[in-house]
Amino acid sequence: MEPAEVVEFATVLPGAVAFNEGNVSDTYRGQVLRADMSTANAILKDVPIKEMANELISFVLARQLSLPIPDLLLAQVAPPDLPATKGALTRDGRRLVLASVDVSVPSITFRYTQDVPGRARLLAALTAWPPLGRLYGFDAWIANVDRHPGNLLFGSGAEAWLIDHGYAFTGPAWACSALDPSAMYRHRLAEWLTSSLTIDGREMRARQAGALEVDLKLIDVEAAIRAAHADRLLAPADVRALSGFLSARVNEVARLASSALGTPVLI
Known part of the structure; x- marks a missing residue:
């Protein structure tokens, strides 16, 4: 079965704020610009490349099984907008981070x-x-x-x-x-x-x-x-x-x- 869900690319907008209380990863709250030019509030995570792949693959698999998982985007960010250091670099010098759309539901x-x-x-x-x-x-x-x-x-x-x-x-x-x-x-x-x-x-x-x-x-x-x-x-x-x-x-x-x-x- 071919996946109906393909991970979307996005861009992190300026203004992200760190919140690392209790989190293992470098985590931020911010906004992203989606492919359709809409904006979304998101939880941004700066994680190593293999961990990023784990998240992205799990997202696609969960969606195929109709399990509830927030939209997960692969977002590029410019160095002045977020001090990301762990994700892959794009050709223009931006970093890739994970952006999980904020569903505003408590754990x-x-x-x-x-x-x-x-x-x-x-x-x-x-x-x-x-x-x-x-x-x-x-x-x-x-x-x-x-x-x-x-x-x-x-x-x-x-x-x-x-x-x-x-x-x-x-x-x-x-x-x-x-x-x-x-x-x-x-x-x-x-x-x-x-x-x-x-x-x-x-x-x-x-x-x-x-x-x-x-x-x-x-x-x-x-x-x-x-x-x-x-x-x-x-x-x-x-x-x-x-x-x-x-x-x-x-x-x-x-x-x-x-x-x-x-x-x-x-x-």
Whole structure:
């Protein structure tokens, strides 16, 4: 299945402001000019090239699976407008940064710490979130080792957004030799969410995750990497290794997600 989503290019406008509280990356709030000449508020991240590729590929894959993820743009920025140092350089001396369109929805971490009386309601809404099993499967497939509560935005009702996939494919500086399609890498949802699910809830989510394999087999991974422009960011050997890893890992998703949910593999 060819990806319908191709990562859009944008330009960072002057006036971005740093906010690094609790963030690993150099992070800014600012505005970007999109390809259609509209502007958007965005979270800007200056990250190394491989981590940038992780984010872009994960975005395209999530969109293909209809998982909620904010628009992610590949934005160029002039040195006077933002002191970026880690992304690739363009021919005219600008840096590439990630621009995630700001959806203005708080993270699980923020809501949990700021609304103590509402914690039970938040947890109930999260465990009832309809695509939760698909998220368990998705994180197992892409070997996302960093789905902590700050990397899942959750608003009123069932509004949710997946963010920050720089630690996909085992981490931000993965090596080809370390990509094992059958390996059970760290699955962070197992550490902070699984215990809040009932036994029946875990089994239902495991079935959802297992059913995701059908959708994954339809995805053209190489086309997704191209749609993310990651074939221009990564070395050819890295592209081949990552494509092979994701393609082979499809058949492991049910097992890996079931393990993260603490349930037997369901046939």
